[in-house]
Amino acid sequence: QQKYPRDKPWSLDDFEIGKPLGKGKFGRVYLAREKKSQYIVALKVIFKDQIEKYKLNNQLGREMEIQSKLNHPNVLRLFGWFHDAHHIYLILEYCHGGELYKLLSKIGHLSEHQAATYIASLTKALAYCHQKNVIHRDIKPENLLLDFEGRLKIADFGWSVQSTSKRKTMCGTLDYLAPEMVENRAHDYAVDNWTLGVLCYEFLYGAPPFEAENQIDTFKRIVAVDLSFPSTPPVSVEAKNLIRLLLVKDSSKRLSLQKILEHPWIVQNADPNGTCN
Numbered sequence: 001q002q003k004y005p006r007d008k009p010w011s012l013d014d015f016e017i018g019k020p021l022g023k024g025k026f027g028r029v030y031l032a033r034e035k036k037s038q039y040i041v042a043l044k045v046i047f048k049d050q051i052e053k054y055k056l057n058n059q060l061g062r063e064m065e066i067q068s069k070l071n072h073p074n075v076l077r078l079f080g081w082f083h084d085a086h087h088i089y090l091i092l093e094y095c096h097g098g099e100l101y102k103l104l105s106k107i108g109h110l111s112e113h114q115a116a117t118y119i120a121s122l123t124k125a126l127a128y129c130h131q132k133n134v135i136h137r138d139i140k141p142e143n144l145l146l147d148f149e150g151r152l153k154i155a156d157f158g159w160s161v162q163s164t165s166k167r168k169t170m171c172g173t174l175d176y177l178a179p180e181m182v183e184n185r186a187h188d189y190a191v192d193n194w195t196l197g198v199l200c201y202e203f204l205y206g207a208p209p210f211e212a213e214n215q216i217d218t219f220k221r222i223v224a225v226d227l228s229f230p231s232t233p234p235v236s237v238e239a240k241n242l243i244r245l246l247l248v249k250d251s252s253k254r255l256s257l258q259k260i261l262e263h264p265w266i267v268q269n270a271d272p273n274g275t276c277n
């Protein structure tokens with residue numbers, strides 16, 4: 001029985017490779033099973049020549065350094081990594097529930113109970129990342145996965161892999177970026193608070209708040225904080241209140257992560273153990 005963390009370096013021979021889960025510019029993610037333990041993982045395969053071509057070696061190294069240190073129930077685990085002549089392999093936690101995105105596009109919008117539970121989980125994950133000096137976890141819906149219990153996991157290493165079920169308009173979208181990001185001004189931890197507001201809106205209405213026909217109009221709506229709430233689906237006043245406290249142009253005035261967890265809408269609607277089953 002292999003003790004953990006293991007001393008012998010991992011190699012491809014340790015795994016049986018299953019179906020592809022996603023693919024992208026830098027590589028692909030496969031379902032895989034570690035032979036000795038029969039443990040199911042997601043194996044992310046990154047092409048070395050793609051990394052060298054885009055001069056991303058140190059970014060990848062930094063991402064992996066950060067990711068291997070993070071250990072939180074709502075942050076996807078990086079168990080280890082190895083490489084061969086042409087590839088780098090990341091051994092990642094596998095989420096049986098797949099992408100939150102697929103669930104959202106299938107059911108249109110989430111209930112207030114589900115939305116509050118996932119916003120609370122994201123807030124706790126971000127508070128943990130910020131405490132480890134990790135910001136801007138790029139929390140777009142396609143980077144949010146669900147484990148077998150329906151618990152949310154932030155799955156991003158800066159190498160967003162487009163999984164096969166990706167919404168096409170997703171690539172390069174501005175929808176989730178704060179004004180200071182789209183205006184290319186200095187950004188700090190508070191960008192994540194803005195993104196929580198965007199996600200909360202999208203979970204409840206099924207579309208992001210500043211969606212527009214093209215990127216220019218989205219850009220204009222973000223910098224103007226052109227926020228309005230449709231009359232359907234019906235959404236509680238408390239939920240709208242939280243969204244308004246996060247989608248604030250002045251980043252210093254956005255509700256803090258701690259205050260989000262104390263907000264009445266979260267306290268009244270979020271499931272304490274984050275599974276909302």
Ligand SMILES: CC(=O)N[C@H]1CCN(c2c(Cl)cnc3[nH]c(-c4cn(C)nc4C)nc23)C1
Pocket residue numbers: 021022023029042092093094095096097098099142143145155156159160161162163164165
């Ligand atoms: C940003 C990113 O990595 N996106 C995707 C690619 C596969 N990857 C997964 C990662 Cl990294 C971990 N677990 C996953 N589970 C799934 C998945 C499960 N079902 C039923 N359908 C899917 C898809 N995908 C993953 C995340």
